[in-house]
Amino acid sequence: MELKRVVVTGLGALTPLGNTVSEYWNGLKNGVSGAAPITRFDASKFKTQFACEVKGYDPENYFDRKEARKMDLFSQFAMVVADEAVKDARLVEDNIDLDRIGVIWGSGIGGLRTFQEECVNFANGDGTPRFNPFFIPKMIADISAGHISIKHGFRGPNFVTVSACASATNALIDAYNYIRLGMADVIVSGGSEAAVTEAGVGGFNALKALSERNDSPETASRPFDADRDGFVLGEGAGAIILEEYEHAKARGAKIYAEIISGAMSADAYHITAPHPEGRGAFTVMKNVLAQSGTNPEEVDYINVHGTSTPLGDLSEVKAIKQVFGDHAYNLNISSTKSMTGHLLGAAGAIEAIASIMAIQHNVVPPTINHFTDDENLDSRLNLTFNKAQEREVKVALSNTFGFGGHNTSVLFRQLKD
Amino acid sequence: MSEIAEKVKAIIIDKLGVEESEVTPEASFTNDLGADSLDTVELIMEFEKEFNVSIPDDQAENIATVGQAVSYLEEHAK
Numbered sequence: 001m002e003l004k005r006v007v008v009t010g011l012g013a014l015t016p017l018g019n020t021v022s023e024y025w026n027g028l029k030n031g032v033s034g035a036a037p038i039t040r041f042d043a044s045k046f047k048t049q050f051a052c053e054v055k056g057y058d059p060e061n062y063f064d065r066k067e068a069r070k071m072d073l074f075s076q077f078a079m080v081v082a083d084e085a086v087k088d089a090r091l092v093e094d095n096i097d098l099d100r101i102g103v104i105w106g107s108g109i110g111g112l113r114t115f116q117e118e119c120v121n122f123a124n125g126d127g128t129p130r131f132n133p134f135f136i137p138k139m140i141a142d143i144s145a146g147h148i149s150i151k152h153g154f155r156g157p158n159f160v161t162v163s164a165c166a167s168a169t170n171a172l173i174d175a176y177n178y179i180r181l182g183m184a185d186v187i188v189s190g191g192s193e194a195a196v197t198e199a200g201v202g203g204f205n206a207l208k209a210l211s212e213r214n215d216s217p218e219t220a221s222r223p224f225d226a227d228r229d230g231f232v233l234g235e236g237a238g239a240i241i242l243e244e245y246e247h248a249k250a251r252g253a254k255i256y257a258e259i260i261s262g263a264m265s266a267d268a269y270h271i272t273a274p275h276p277e278g279r280g281a282f283t284v285m286k287n288v289l290a291q292s293g294t295n296p297e298e299v300d301y302i303n304v305h306g307t308s309t310p311l312g313d314l315s316e317v318k319a320i321k322q323v324f325g326d327h328a329y330n331l332n333i334s335s336t337k338s339m340t341g342h343l344l345g346a347a348g349a350i351e352a353i354a355s356i357m358a359i360q361h362n363v364v365p366p367t368i369n370h371f372t373d374d375e376n377l378d379s380r381l382n383l384t385f386n387k388a389q390e391r392e393v394k395v396a397l398s399n400t401f402g403f404g405g406h407n408t409s410v411l412f413r414q415l416k417d
Numbered sequence: 418m419s420e421i422a423e424k425v426k427a428i429i430i431d432k433l434g435v436e437e438s439e440v441t442p443e444a445s446f447t448n449d450l451g452a453d454s455l456d457t458v459e460l461i462m463e464f465e466k467e468f469n470v471s472i473p474d475d476q477a478e479n480i481a482t483v484g485q486a487v488s489y490l491e492e493h494a495k
Binding site: 064065066067130132133134 | 432433434455458459462465466
């Protein structure tokens with residue numbers, strides 16, 4: 001059986017840098033930080049008091065009040081970006097068979113605020129269970145894909161992947177593979193997360209995973225800098241419409257790029273720490289190239305996982321050097337998390353969009369907040385520090401890794417016939 | 418209108434997102450006010466909380482209209 005080609009025909013974004021794809025891209029190429037003091041709750045007793053929140057978001061601009069009340073913020077974010085992408089791809093105008101459109105979404109956590117509020121209400125009561133009937137359907141991570149399908153009537157394959165911070169990339173890889181196999185013509189993919197809550201920040205603080213640079217939120221996310229001290233929690237969503245190539249061509253769809261490979265591996269090492277030598281990161285990048293017959297030398301840009309943690313950034317770079325050899329020095333490497341913070345299960349979605357936009361515009365977004373070289377990092381690598389760089393980007397690789405030791409990589413390529 | 422009826426109306430407007438004019442005594446939660454089965458459960462829970470009553474499931478099944486809710490609560494509210 002011949003596998004089909006898969007292309008990107010629509011995008012949507014709601015991020016700490018901007019609430020549409022074009023606002024997001026403007027923020028990325030201009031090196032803007034999305035970090036600021038937390039507004040979603042009183043964080044004055046928390047070790048970390050800042051985050052990369054979505055700004056100026058009012059649910060009433062998108063939903064009627066009754067509808068919004070039944071959706072956790074992570075589902076609202078999913079609906080908003082899916083709408084932008086569906087419009088961008090003209091799925092409705094072009095009258096596509098709805099049985100052949102699927103939704104494969106990613107979320108690392110799901111409705112954390114809903115879960116927290118319902119448990120707090122119960123704990124504050126007299127033991128009588130008064131759980132809201134919408135508690136479970138608001139909280140479960142998969143409801144995001146359900147909501148998108150209900151709104152648009154998409155009746156194809158429908159589910160959510162959960163692999164912590166790799167979730168959205170797993171969703172993309174599944175969507176890619178199902179279309180390759182002919183099981184759907186179009187899949188709305190991506191991911192969303194809204195974990196800037198007391199439980200989210202407190203939980204990650206307890207893991208010592210977050211930056212505690214409260215006196216300078218906007219410089220806290222500093223991947224590859226010698227003084228990095230943890231990641232900055234972000235929230236938001238990204239949507240990517242994947243479509244079978246001939247199907248897209250036949251309807252004259254705008255094609256952003258082709259997705260040519262997706263690979264997965266496990267560290268099989270520790271629940272939260274990365275393998276120190278980047279063993280799993282090595283395997284996943286090696287496989288993402290091999291599966292598509294791509295030579296390492298063909299890759300122009302790597303959008304790294306690079307969360308700004310002391311261990312993670314080093315092990316990922318070790319793996320890149322092993323996979324790419326001398327070509328590692330010709331690549332542009334950047335961590336857009338320096339600007340967006342870490343959107344957990346949505347990271348893979350907005351970073352795939354950053355990679356696709358880099359191909360579209362031949363601009364590599366920067367790793368901002370570089371102040372001091374880390375002597376453990378090879379200074380010959382081009383980590384695209386502080387300012388965007390222009391270069392032709394034909395092939396871009398995006399890495400995302402998750403707690404549990406899940407590693408995922410996807411490859412996007414400029415479309416060629 | 419009784420105080421209970423006023424409160425019931427306010428809860429329905431808030432939870433179901435409907436206009437005040439639609440909340441007539443004869444209006445059915447599901448047929449006229451757009452509630453699904455989960456909305457109805459939520460409404461009953463709100464009535465229990467607001468009026469400090471416990472409405473058993475078999476009696477909740479008989480509360481399908483605005484008027485039925487008001488008369489049940491006028492009888493049972495503490």
